[in-house]
Amino acid sequence: MTTTATTLKGQPLDRGVLDGLLRRRMFYTPSFDIYEGVKGLYDYGPPGCGLQANIIDVWRKHFVLEEDMLEVDCSVLTPYEVLKTSGHVDKFADWMCKDPKNGEILRADHFVEDVLEARLKGDKEARGQKAEEKEKDAKRKKKQKAAEAVKLDDAVVQEYEEVLARIDNYNGDELGELIKKYDLKNPATGVEPEPPVAFNLMFQTKIGPSGQLSGFLRPETAQGQFVNFAKLLEYNQQTMPFASASIGRSYRNEISPRSGLLRVREFLMAEIEHFVDPQSGKKHPRFHEMENIELVLLDRHTQSAGSTKVKTMTVGQAVKERVVDNETLGYFLARIHLFLKKIGVDQKKIRFRQHMANEMAHYACDCWDAELLTSYGWIECVGCADRSAYDLSVHAKRTGAPLLVRERREEPLVIEEWQVDIQKKKFGPLFKKDGKTVETALLDTSQEQREALAKELGETGNLTLDVAGVGDGKVQISKDLVQIERRTRVEHTREYTPNVIEPSFGIGRILYALLEHCYWTRAHDGGDEARSVLSLPPTVAPTKVLIVPLSANKAFDPFTKDISLKLRKAGISCKVDDSSATIGKRYSRNDELATPMGITIDFQTVQDKTITLRDRDSTRQVRADEDKVIEAIRSLVEGDKAWADIENELPIFEGQEVVVTEAKS
CATH class of the missing domain: 3.30.720.200 (Signal recognition particle alu RNA binding heterodimer, srp9/1)
Incomplete structure (x- = not known):
């Protein structure tokens, strides 16, 4: 007989519980915590490092290897002239405003967004609708306190919603007008902030002991790829189109870091620069492979009309109807979608939103963001921009370097x-x-x-x-x-400056959104409290296998060592838990660490060398000899098979389930 477990995957997310879990199990932790920390800086612990490394590994295989890209690793320190030429010195800024009473610096668009959302929430409460779950952090509490239960006119509600739909499209003057028009005040002081001013987001520094050479910590990895274009083209035997790729740290001096890993000052980026002939119509030779992939799209025209209504279209249809401008841009949107699906992102919580005119980066002529829905709302995690020929043109003009393609004409x-x-x-x-x-x-x-x-x-x-x-x-x-x-x-000979399509991935944001999407709790019959589970796919889970000897019996030691050695030789990360805790508790605490599989070594193992393999999400088990179980694990880790396939191939085992699920923690 086995006990049953109630799956609570559809429940509302308790962010406080998840955040406590992630910090307690050291997925991440505030940097310099014993010195009271610095806002916007975080350290990754062992499971966080493992998850990040595995996401990058999947990214490399999905893009760099699959697309035969040229990977480079460029300097973080960037001379002033490079970023002056690229436009970042003059234009890489956000709008900030200052509270005249306490000196608090607010990011203007976030301030407008937060206060209007708080008012709409107060309106919902006044109308008797169910209030949203209370936030755990102090800032959210302040904003909730400001959201008095006051009923708004329907016209005002609609106006607020339209403003929020267009919030990314306002410039500094327009944000200042919104603050005055709606009498927006800082919840902490009750005072209207000063008019917004531009704040450059780059960290400036001096290079060398003389201090005469100014520079910055790079805000993106792209410029290193652009200035190396001629060398990359030569390495690629002058063949077009081609793509370069880079993975590395970038730095942005955020005005008001918040939302944990979602808005930080130091972060890992993975960027691609796909160079294409503009005369080709930016067609992609493999577009036909992606044209039937369906995407959820929110275009700029819908947002400009004050709506957030999405439409579902195939990539082929979107390009044909010019919702998406060209094949290469559409191809990469589809590839981004497949990558996010592969690492475990909830497919009901992803959309592609097109940038509006004022929101567009100075170098882009079109841009779509892959946004993931989290408890903080829709968060940009991947940007896919058409940078046209901007970067290569400005660097070539400034330096005289021939950042162009020369091709012999057939005629x-x-x-x-x-x-x-x-x-x-x-x-x-x-x-x-x-x-x-x-x-x-x-x-x-x-x-x-x-x-x-x-x-x-x-x-x-x-x-x-x-x-x-x-x-x-x-x-x-x-x-x-x-x-x-x-x-x-x-x-x-024909000479031309290539255009660039740039997919840019914020790894930390993807990592956090993925953790939210994969978090749930398991409630057991018999009154046990709910237990946290992180259902990360085996491909990206930090540790793949937990090895659990049934007890401290010395007869189990040779099998534990042998299986551990075989898994490590196969490149599969594993962990042995031979503590005195019950099997149920040992599995439960590793469910929190997202370990997808568990091997139990028991007295039957000693007799016939068979072992059980447990699935984290269903808690179901199969039993077979070591080699068959290790091969099953390998196929799960590489994504070749799902657990259902393993159950069809190996005998189901139920004898241990009573011990596992009825164990008290």
């Missing part, structure tokens, strides 16, 4: 165009220090401008050119200094 291209010839021996002495400026302005003219200038030169013997910063902005050039003629040339 020579005959081009008829207006060409400019400058008599440099006369040109320089005439214009002196302005010579280079005038020459550049002349060579930068378009074909239409050159045609008009040639006509003027032929009719009058002179041409008038607009040159900013020289004299009154108008420069006269005579025909003895310049010739503009229409000529034919033949191009055997």
